[in-house]
Amino acid sequence: MGGLEALQPGGDPERPVHIVFVGAGAVGCFYASRLHHPAHNIHVSLIARSNYKALADNGVHLQTHTFGDYTFRPHAVFPSVAAAAANPNSSGAGPRGWDYIIVTTKALPDRSDDSALIAPLVGPHSCIVLIQNGVGVEQPYRARFPTTPIISAVTIISAEQTSPGTIRQNRWTRIHLGPYSNSASFSASSPPYPRGDDTTGALTPTGSVPSPASPEAPTSSTLQQTGSHLSALLADWWTRLGGIRDVDASDELALQTVRWHKLCINAAFNPSAVLSGGRGNADMVFDPELRLHLAGVMREIWEAAPRILGRGFPAYMANPEKILKSTERNVGSKPSMLLDWEAGRPMEVEVILGNPVRIARARGVEMPRLQTVYALVRSMQEVRERRKKEGGKL
Template structure:
């Protein structure tokens, strides 16, 4: 057998950083494809999973008892020149005030080899990764999967479907990036029960997701109302639809036409009978810092750069930053300022 054949049939080495609900289901999809050997980096659930494995109830994969990926570790491993990771997948929350993602993943990245895959919320989260790892392919995958994990028990209720694309690295050939993109999607889809859809311009799909995430998430976190109640109590026409109109205008200024019917489409994608507490509200409930910057802050930075007026979103961001400050201070991550702080956006 030739070396080329060995390389094409060998399992790809994949590291998944952040095996909560979403991360665990990413591990399951990749491992069950038979095309990847997955190492999962766990934190609070490490001892539980090492001893007992994951207990999973999945709408896609069924019930899995005592399930583990190929390897479980409690820290990001140092890259091995003789057996480098082919893919490093990040599913941990992206909170710049708390986590320096490039610094966290750096030990596992082999220059010119490892492809970095971002299963994270937010808009324009890729440039800091490209800056830190200029010789590596970066894939981006805004996901809509619904999965929750608690001490090794995972409930997966919404189908695993997402778009994935390469965020172009100008120092790399686009055909090489495309090959890595298609290989990863092929691996992910290998189990036959999930669907990763390859797209040409992933930024468009990040704008579409932030149209919901950048409005509903902050509004629910600020009001402490779920996705349906915030609409029923008058928020839909006073803040949600106007806020979405501002987000559509930012996207248009950035070169992305989301369509005349997109606001109606996005709102109707969350029917009143499907009320739930979005991730930012869940974070507030738990006293955890939120993904405020990557979801709303980054969109407003584009607005400022493009000269788009966003009074609804500006006010929303101000309130969101106050809540974030309280959450960070409660964790001892910031101290009470001695003088009035400023913002780099507003």
């Protein structure tokens, strides 16, 4: 594997492993706290924004269902990526010396190119880990970093930041990990996200790295092999050292299958909650017409997945009918897209709706229900933001 063969974080007990989390919200802080083990030479740092002072002064206070209450004091806390890249003394990693760069921010590729954001952190022996919603989130990173191992991760966790620096984990946590080569690619012949005149984040490699077609670039099988090894290390540390029971390290196809299964839920419930005027999950399920609509969106994804992934969902994964039935118990719950809409924040429209449509279309598969929902929700957001910019009523 050439240079990648030497990438063995944790293989040498005398060599410290340095991990940095980009995003210090509830998900990032929880997983960081279960990965920080200085006694085993594994050191975790955080890059925080609005809660930087609280974390730097007092660490992270966690109130968890699984592990009780405890305080996590990171190896270092940085107010920005630039600070983490330029301050080797407080991190111990040195410039571009991060072994793992774990991204847990909201995926908003239509607003910013997070692959460009983390570029100052990525070195020759780094691995990028993406714990984010949606599908196709890996593509901008692969385009920018064609030789860097990427781990794609899907989590199901009930956690929230109740105040700056205080995280509450309400129930179980489950995380799936797998290598990523280029399986979720889609056409880059035109800008993939509506940006107006802003072309930031176009899916083309930048910087002085080999293009994927160059002879020195690693092959997909090499990236998968290296990513699998690094996924297994993370899974081991989170289970054996961190005590998280539900950690699954799988191959690339299995991981993308998990992403598309979670998409069945997210792509149906998230935008529908916004379009229905703010109704919660259980409320929508008990409305006969909305239930038919939700089932239709999920079945469309369910039937398209085998043509996109090359295989269908395994029998153990809940089908649309089971998902709808279990959602009846989810009384009072609002999906994240509705919470963002009500708070006036940008929604994850592209990774939950736009990317699936583009990825499917690139493989000759049309999803008219999902495309309709995508067009409407994207338009709602654009209209509201235009009115806000013009000073009009929302």
